[in-house]
Each structure stands twice: as structure tokens, then as C-alpha cells.
Amino acid sequence: MAASPYTCVLWDVDGTIADASAGILPRLVEVYAAFGLPEPAQSELSRWIGPPMFESFRDLAGLSEEDAHLAVRKYRELAMRDGYAASVRIYRGVAEALQTVKAAGIPQATASSKPENQVLAILEHYGLIxxxxxxxxxxxxxxxxxDGKEAVLRRALHRLTEAGxxxxxxxxIGDRLHDIEGAAPLGVPVIFVTWGFGEPGESAGAIAEVATPDELLRILLPHG
Incomplete structure (x- = not known):
């Protein structure tokens, strides 16, 4: 095993491994229309990518909790219709980074606010599973x-422990403030990637900020 400061690496998915915005954003427009809301500006839609959908429909779209539940259900139906891996691309260099970390003997897991069945579909489609x-x-x-990021992280760590x-x-590894906030109660440090959908200031609280997968690898495998 190559020397690393870390015994395992957990990855966010949307905005970190994959860019699913080409599919996410048009579906949001459809849901807005279904609830009689004016179409949001394109510049606002990236704020939806990463955090739990329920929170975004409630806090960003201004829906009641009841309607936010219905909006999430509508969105999931549209995602199933379109195909979970449709209009998704893997960020340049990330697949190679995943392979490098694996080859170094560092166990990896996902810890995504995206529904688990959708994460599996994307990873299987692109041969990353x-x-x-x-x-x-x-x-x-x-x-x-x-559930949110903290619960997903807790479950990921538990499953890793069960796997030995x-x-x-x-x-x-994440790209949004909610990654940092979800990891903090568990004492998990976060490396913030800037190729995703984070806005200025969201990296506060991260132990490092990187702009490319190569920079990330230099932190994960400093002697690699």
C-alpha cells in the first residue's frame, strides 16, 4: 500500500465525480412548471446540485414541506423516465484518479446525497463501480x-467497517458546503474540489482546496 495520510477515501458524486447538470436542470424546470412557478434563471440552477432535493425545493423554490415532498416525487419520476445515467459525464481526470487511489491500496466509497440507486446506475454505466x-x-x-449528508457518511463509514x-x-472529497457541514459532526476532514458547483466561500472549513484531480492525488498520495 502506498503511503497516505488517510486510511480510506469517501467521494461525493454530483459535482465531484460526475456532472449531471445537463439532466438535472431541465427536470427542475419541468417540476417548477408543474407547481405553477416561473422558470428559474439558468444562473440559479447550479445551486440545486449537491444538497438534498427536499431542502432545495423547500428553501430555494419556497414550497411548503408538503409540496416539497410532492416535488421530490415528481423529480424522481422524471429521473426514472430519462434514465439515471442519461446526460451524465464524468469529470476529466477523475476516473484516472479513482483508479490510482485504488491501485495504491486505499479503500474508497461514495457518500452522496444522490439516491443510492442512481449512484449505482451512474457508476455501473461508466465502469467505475x-x-x-x-x-x-x-x-x-x-x-x-x-437522508442528508451526515447520515449518508455515517452509513458509508459503517459499511466500510463491516467490510474490514x-x-x-x-x-x-466534495464540492459543496453541505459536504463540509455533514462531515463536521463526524470529525471527517473534507478536501474541497473547485471543478464542481460550489460557490465562492463554500470551501471554508475544508482542510484543502484543489482545482484538478492531479492536485487531489498529490494530497491523497503525497509519496506516490
Whole structure:
């Protein structure tokens, strides 16, 4: 195993591994229309990518909690219609970074606010699934509401532990403030990537900020 400061690496998906905006944004426009809302400006739509959809429909679209639940359901129906891996691209250099970390013997997992079945579909479609020991994404509760980043991270660490992985020094790779906020209660440091959808100031609280996968690898594998 190559020397690394970390015993395992957890990855956010939207904005970190994959750019799904080409599919996400048109579906949001359809949901807005279904609720009689004016079409949001294109410049605003990137704020939706990453955080849990329920929170975004409630806080950004201004829907009631009841309508936010319905909007999430409508959005999921549209995503299923379109295909979960449709209009998704993998960021340049990320697939190679995943392979390099795996080859170095550092276990990897996803920890995404995206529904877990959608994460699996994307990773399988692009042949990335074997780079991960486990895959963790958002799961619904009895009401259909998907859990947030902290819960997903907690589940990812638990599954890694069950798989025999040392989780004493984890690190999360992410691109939004909610990654940092979700990791903080668990004491998981975050490396913030700037190729995603984060806005200025969102990286506050991260241990490092990187602009390319090569920069990221120099932190994950400093002696690689």
C-alpha cells in the first residue's frame, strides 16, 4: 500500500465525480412548471446540485414541506423516465484518479446525497463501480424523504467497517458546503474540489482546496 495520510477515501458524486447538470436542470424546470412557478434563471440552477432535493425545493423554490415532498416525487419520476445515467459525464481526470487511489491500496466509497440507486446506475454505466469497496447514497425513510449528508457518511463509514476497512483516518472529497457541514459532526476532514458547483466561500472549513484531480492525488498520495 502506498503511503497516505488517510486510511480510506469517501467521494461525493454530483459535482465531484460526475456532472449531471445537463439532466438535472431541465427536470427542475419541468417540476417548477408543474407547481405553477416561473422558470428559474439558468444562473440559479447550479445551486440545486449537491444538497438534498427536499431542502432545495423547500428553501430555494419556497414550497411548503408538503409540496416539497410532492416535488421530490415528481423529480424522481422524471429521473426514472430519462434514465439515471442519461446526460451524465464524468469529470476529466477523475476516473484516472479513482483508479490510482485504488491501485495504491486505499479503500474508497461514495457518500452522496444522490439516491443510492442512481449512484449505482451512474457508476455501473461508466465502469467505475469496481473502484469502490462500498457504495453509499441517500436512502428514503418511511415518508419517502431521503437522508442528508451526515447520515449518508455515517452509513458509508459503517459499511466500510463491516467490510474490514480501517476508518480511523477517513477523508471526504466534495464540492459543496453541505459536504463540509455533514462531515463536521463526524470529525471527517473534507478536501474541497473547485471543478464542481460550489460557490465562492463554500470551501471554508475544508482542510484543502484543489482545482484538478492531479492536485487531489498529490494530497491523497503525497509519496506516490
Amino acid at each position: 469496481d473502484d469502490f469497496v462500498i457504495v453509499a447514497g441517500a436512502l428514503p425513510d418511511a415518508s419517502g424523504l431521503h 476497512v480501517d476508518v480511523s483516518r477517513p477523508v471526504l
